Amino acid sequence: MENDYLELPPAPKKRSAKKLLLVALSAILGGVFLFSAWTKTEPSTQYFEYIIGAQVHLPPAIAAIAARFFIGLEAALGLMLIVSVFGYRRWVLKASIALIVVFSIHLIYLLFAQGNDVNCGCMGNVAPMSPLASLAKNAGILAALFILLKWHRTDDGPVLNIASFPVAASIIAIPFFLYPIQKQLTMPLTKLYTTTRSQHPMQELRKGKHILCFMSLTCSHCRDAATIIAKMKKDNPALPFYFALAGGNDSTRAELFHDFLSETKANNVPYHFLSKEDFGDMIKLSGSDGVPVMMWMQDTTVIRKITVNDLNQKEIEEWLR
Structure with a gap:
């Protein structure tokens, strides 16, 4: 069956x-x-x-x-x-x-x-x-x-x-x-030497390797960066850091700058002050919208933009060789 x-x-x-x-x-x-x-x-x-x-x-x-x-x-x-x-x-x-x-x-x-x-x-x-x-x-x-x-x-x-x-x-x-490949950013640093609204840099920044730092005296992140930079500079005075600072008008700048140096101990870093207008222009030209702006510069070419967390003395010394 x-x-x-x-x-x-x-x-x-x-x-x-x-x-x-x-x-x-x-x-x-x-x-x-x-x-x-x-x-x-x-x-x-x-x-x-x-x-x-x-x-x-x-x-x-x-x-x-x-x-x-x-x-x-x-x-x-x-x-x-x-x-x-x-x-x-x-x-x-x-x-x-x-x-x-x-x-x-x-x-x-x-x-x-x-x-x-x-x-x-x-x-x-x-x-x-x-x-x-x-x-x-x-x-x-x-x-x-x-x-x-x-x-x-x-x-x-x-x-x-x-x-x-x-x-x-x-x-x-x-x-x-x-992420299209872009031409390396260059900064018009000559403007720092020709402006009539600000002090001029204390040294030549358009030639050689420098680490150019745009900082505000009232910015806490800028102070954190400046503190680290001051320690690096103390350990190796040859490190080419340079501060371009914005810190208010003449009546308040002295007090703010004194407080900035007292906290950061960055007396060993060369600097000059920029007017509010010049400072804002340079920040925009760097492609940033806030501070600090810290850039490894080869002549007027930006090699690398860094943050506070990127500050590393060995990496900088290797780049400078």
Whole structure:
């Protein structure tokens, strides 16, 4: 007698705990890569461009291209790790391993060349890291990537295998459109010497390397920066800091300046005062909307704009060599 009932299809296999853990590990690693790419764009790509130029000794134009390429590459690898798409012959994992190895070799060089008291730039200014800390991070990432390479098998299929290449290329190209390469900013410092509304600088700022700082006497962040700068200057009097100050009219300036120096101990830093109008003009020309504005200057070209947290004596001394 024939069976009149239909046989049910076999129940789908449940994902094993091991498989789920590997998927989660891949997603976490992808998030780390994406976060790393994002930090290199905050608040702009300028710092990462400087890091590449200074640490790898590349001209600014090449450093700008390299910065955007690595940001895009990290983002592309991160997105594909998140969705566990590894591409033809698992090239995504292999490229990720190669990238981390290259970064680690550079970190070892940086450690011997500049020591451990510098920001390697791996996480931009969002999460400053020393070379040793970054090497430890990379060791963990490499271990996780090798685990995925050995045990995480995905069924990408021929379409995803091939599509992974143009998708990655498209993502790598995105930073070049989001952050167009711009000509280096120059400051019209001659205006400081020709103005009739302000004092003129005490020294020549249009030639050589200087760290030009526009500060307000009443700004707490300016005072924090000036305090750090004064300590650096005491340790190394050759550091070429210069203050361009705004501090009110003549009737209040003396008292404000006395209070500023008492708090910051910045008597060892050369300075001059700017009128409110000239000070505001220079802030706008620097592309900023607040103070302090601190710029590494090579002649009249802005090499790098820094914040209070970026003040690092070893980095400055390395730049001055």
